[in-house]
Amino acid sequence: MEFFDEIEYKEFDEAEFLSQCMQKFPDIRKKYNLDEDALRRAEQNPTLESFVASVIEGCTEQGILEMKKKLPEWEKEREKHRQKFLFCGIMCFTPFLRIVDLTAEAVSSISSYYEEKCGRLCAKLEQLEHFDEVIRSKEKLANVGDVPAMLFLGKAYEKGKLGRLVDHEKARSYYQMAKETWEGDLSKRYMDWLEQAVKDSGLERIGRLGREYIAGSFAEAARKNPNAKLKHEIKWLNKAIKAGDGWAAFTKGNICFYGYGRWKERKKEAYNNYIKASESKESIYPLELEKMSFDRTKSIDYKILEAYLRVYQECLA
16 A cells, blocks of 8 residues: 555646547547537437437536536446556556546546447447338338238337337327228228139139128128038139139138138138238238237237227227
């Protein structure tokens, strides 16, 4: 301890401290591409509030002084231990060095702290930029009738994911869009397919099964027809599925999912057919597929599915 008592401390100079910080901090912000425009954009995003506040503090002398007061205790301790280690190492080889500049040490400490804050904000901005690209891509898909994209956006706003704030109105609007898409474009395309399928197969029941699904009465019809024979329908659907027909896979998936007639409930086969439908050229995304995904993964997103189903059922009522 006597050895360290011989150290001479150069007193802390606040004016010099502020002067050096005001010179160094712009370079730190520049290193992380945090110019005025970037900070202004960050301020406008509520999800970045805690990250941008410390960086903006470093733009003014008053802010720097406030930042100095809030330096975490653990960082002060880390600096203290680092300094002791450094002093010991220097003095072992340079026994005549006895001056410690407290101003320089304070500048070094707060600069490290400030660089960490700038780095975190920069990483968040890059992450949000990526998220924004994903959202823009999904919005484009949603605008041309892609139901999975609509559900994806609904979930993002329902849960506050991908840098989005929780916004139940926007979530509901995307669920509504999905519902309207099904009622409009998808149901029309399905009806067109059903008419052609009946002509090609000569099996009127295929058309009836599809119309029951569109009307929302498929599950009830399945319960009322436990003995219905679907041998010819399944044979024709299998042939169409093998040829890559997404609507045929979708129709068979419904039969398996709800257990229509003697076919009975076959969830695994239903899932496989729904996957084929979703990966087909038509890219059909049935609600049942997400429910089955929940059954397999126990995902908490099932709550979102429930919200979507409520909207969907309200429309059918």
